Amino acid sequence: MDLRREFENPCPHLKTLSLRRSRGFYKQDRRSSRPSMVDSRGRMVRSLGMAQTLLRAEQVDELVARYRDGATLVELASLFSIHRRTVAEHLTRRKVPIRRGRFDPCRIHEAADLYDSGLTLVEVGLKVGAGPQAVRRALAEHGVPIRGGGGRRSRMATAS
Structure with missing residues (x-):
């Protein structure tokens, strides 16, 4: 089988992969030598320079209960120190319908x-x-x- 013919016109992703491999990019371990971050809420994941908080199952249960009791996405985001879209994603995963904006x-x-x-x-x-x-x-x-x-x-x- 002639591999040259198969890969004569590689896509940009394959070119990038090949270039990185040839320069030794994948020979180094990119993981941090420091332990993962932990605070009172639990383990935090460091990704692309931004710390992400992972909610435990019981915290998501509390989030859903508070939302059903009338709390807003913004209030819950502030309470759990997460983004409001993350609150919405947790609710969607639990099949809780998202309320539209309130108007008296x-x-x-x-x-x-x-x-x-x-x-x-x-x-x-x-x-x-x-x-x-x-x-x-x-x-x-x-x-x-x-x-x-x-x-x-x-x-x-x-x-x-």
Whole structure:
């Protein structure tokens, strides 16, 4: 079998692999000689210069229970010192449906007035304590026309 013919036009990944091997890149052990990091929550993994916290099964159980009791993704992320997307991934793995942004229906008139005054969805959300998409859904359901362009009205139009 003629290997040269088989590998005449290698893909970039194979070229990189071949180059690294020829330079001795794979002859050295790249693992740290230091022991893995540990804190009060348990073992931490060092990957690409960023420490990652691994939650134990009982911690994930507590996370799920608190979420079902009404805690938000951001609150749980802060509590467990992990990213909010990691919280969402743990919940998804446990087949817990993720709640959409909360919006208090009794504040719809306040949100509509703020939006009509020229504030953006983000700014209205900050004032009424909800995310911009939750505000958008609530305003659209209430019949408030949503401005196009995803931004504030022209300052010149409001100044005239």
